[in-house]
Amino acid sequence: MTTRPAPVILWFRRDLRLADNPALNHAAETGRPILPVYIHDMGPGVRRPGAASLWWLDKSLRALDDSLKARGSRLILRSGDSEGELRRLIDETGADAVFMNRLFDPDAFARDADIAHALKEDGVEVKGWNGSLLCRPGGVMTGSGGPYKVFTPFMKALLAKAEAPPHTLGPREIDTPTSVKSEAVDDWSLHPDKPDWSGGFDWTPGEAGASEALSDFLSKGLKTYSVGRDRPGEPGSSRLSPHLHWGELHPWRVVEQVRKAASDGRVPAAEADKFVAELGWRDFSTQLLHHFPRMTDTAFRPEYDAMPWLTDIKGFNAWKKGLTGYPIVDAGMRQLWTTGWMHNRVRMIVASFLVKDLLIDWRKGEAWFWDTLVDADLGNNVQNWQWIAGSSADASPYFRVFNPTTQGAKFDAKGQYVRRWVPEIAALPDKWIHAPWTAPAEVLRDAGIGLGRDYPKPIVDHGEARDRALDALKVVTRSR
Numbered sequence: 001m002t003t004r005p006a007p008v009i010l011w012f013r014r015d016l017r018l019a020d021n022p023a024l025n026h027a028a029e030t031g032r033p034i035l036p037v038y039i040h041d042m043g044p045g046v047r048r049p050g051a052a053s054l055w056w057l058d059k060s061l062r063a064l065d066d067s068l069k070a071r072g073s074r075l076i077l078r079s080g081d082s083e084g085e086l087r088r089l090i091d092e093t094g095a096d097a098v099f100m101n102r103l104f105d106p107d108a109f110a111r112d113a114d115i116a117h118a119l120k121e122d123g124v125e126v127k128g129w130n131g132s133l134l135c136r137p138g139g140v141m142t143g144s145g146g147p148y149k150v151f152t153p154f155m156k157a158l159l160a161k162a163e164a165p166p167h168t169l170g171p172r173e174i175d176t177p178t179s180v181k182s183e184a185v186d187d188w189s190l191h192p193d194k195p196d197w198s199g200g201f202d203w204t205p206g207e208a209g210a211s212e213a214l215s216d217f218l219s220k221g222l223k224t225y226s227v228g229r230d231r232p233g234e235p236g237s238s239r240l241s242p243h244l245h246w247g248e249l250h251p252w253r254v255v256e257q258v259r260k261a262a263s264d265g266r267v268p269a270a271e272a273d274k275f276v277a278e279l280g281w282r283d284f285s286t287q288l289l290h291h292f293p294r295m296t297d298t299a300f301r302p303e304y305d306a307m308p309w310l311t312d313i314k315g316f317n318a319w320k321k322g323l324t325g326y327p328i329v330d331a332g333m334r335q336l337w338t339t340g341w342m343h344n345r346v347r348m349i350v351a352s353f354l355v356k357d358l359l360i361d362w363r364k365g366e367a368w369f370w371d372t373l374v375d376a377d378l379g380n381n382v383q384n385w386q387w388i389a390g391s392s393a394d395a396s397p398y399f400r401v402f403n404p405t406t407q408g409a410k411f412d413a414k415g416q417y418v419r420r421w422v423p424e425i426a427a428l429p430d431k432w433i434h435a436p437w438t439a440p441a442e443v444l445r446d447a448g449i450g451l452g453r454d455y456p457k458p459i460v461d462h463g464e465a466r467d468r469a470l471d472a473l474k475v476v477t478r479s480r
């Protein structure tokens with residue numbers, strides 16, 4: 001009788017795909033049976049995914065299970081402490097190796113290192129690869145050996161050094177022992193039910209959905225990306241962020257396809273370069289947080305922790321609900337709540353409004369985004385919030401206060417975006433759509449709008465709020 005070789009545990013986390021998956025490819029190369037597992041670990045230590053992320057996870061796990069089934073395998077689901085569940089699987093199956101694609105968020109990275117250390121002591125082989133970034137943190141460092149704190153030289157160094165891994169589709173057949181028990185994703189209640197607020201989520205999570213989103217962008221938005229990415233009323237950006245966050249496609253595949261579109265003459269090279277640079281912010285943000293883990297809770301530039309933030313519960317609630325009286329801000333916050341996503345230009349405007357016009361701590365905004373974004377990503381979210389708050393490494397200066405009215409007029413000139421998300425003022429002519437409080441009484445009347453009744457008056461005066469923010473900045477400057 002021949003004994004079956006011990007299986008390799010393939011520990012899926014935020015790499016929910018079969019193509020271009022280094023851990024899967026290495027597991028397949030061993031020629032041994034593979035146990036694909038996802039562990040739903042909501043214990044302390046690593047920041048728990050927010051509600052919108054869990055919505056996504058629910059669908060992406062089902063899609064991954066379907067893809068595995070098509071290759072003769074399946075996804076084994078377990079919930080509980082990650083190390084405990086891995087040990088249980090090892091005991092149940094005799095597995096003697098755990099392969100994974102690494103997570104680089106500091107807490108997850110430290111937890112995985114502890115698990116690897118403990119399992120290795122017990123004779124289990126534990127191996128990890130980079131399957132999520134163009135370059136693993138530490139892969140490019142400055143001349144003096146430190147991490148990059150400025151984006152442009154970081155990206156230049158990355159593009160000079162990092163190379164695309166070869167494109168792989170993964171094994172056609174995956175041999176998985178049939179006897180291992182799995183929990184059911186339905187029992188995890190990841191999809192909201194009390195109430196189900198996800199009716200406006202228009203997404204197709206999973207590897208196939210990610211490929212479709214990429215093809216769609218290559219044939220439409222990419223050719224005018226540099227301008228289109230700033231027009232929230234038009235579909236000008238890729239909407240790949242949640243797919244990238246959950247690892248449903250490899251960022252190098254995106255870069256290759258975008259560059260191919262340029263080399264085939266389908267899009268101008270400058271548009272492809274612009275897109276690749278934006279994608280680079282993802283690597284930059286993740287490596288920054290990896291090297292400076294305290295950034296989740298404290299300002300990268302410590303003097304910014306002296307900022308005299310206000311506790312303005314009313315203002316914070318108005319911001320969350322999209323009832324500030326500034327149409328572009330309200331449109332963004334409602335798009336976020338309804339779809340789990342917000343356009344990048346508008347993210348900047350609403351974030352600036354929170355930390356400058358309302359003088360509310362960026363950490364509050366970061367937490368709200370964390371719960372409501374389908375693409376909530378620790379590195380990207382924390383770095384971008386600190387970028388707006390002026391406290392990140394390569395930040396927009398705090399004194400650059402976005403004016404929501406002029407930003408709206410510039411980037412949503414025809415008011416398409418605002419009219420879609422703030423329908424109560426849709427009948428206003430373009431001239432006043434971004435500043436209804438400046439419209440003459442008869443214009444408001446003709447549009448059927450009573451300010452303060454159908455739509456709020458501005459909760460702060462932007463000019464006064466800007467002066468107050470600049471005064472607050474003096475506290476920071478003094479504490480340097």
Ligand code: FAD
Nearest residue numbers: 237238239240241279281282344347375376377380381384
């Ligand atoms: P595209 O313009 O098509 O860009 C392609 C990809 O590049 C994106 O999918 C994303 O992975 C990456 N990218 C683009 N811009 C940035 C950026 N500024 N920083 C980091 N990566 C970028 N992005 C997240 O993925 N998760 C977050 O939690 C997140 N929080 C943010 C919070 C604030 C306050 C701000 C201002 C931005 C935040 N971003 C975040 C960055 C950016 O808004 C989104 O990545 C982008 O809007 C996603 O849409 P897209 O895929 O169509 O982008």
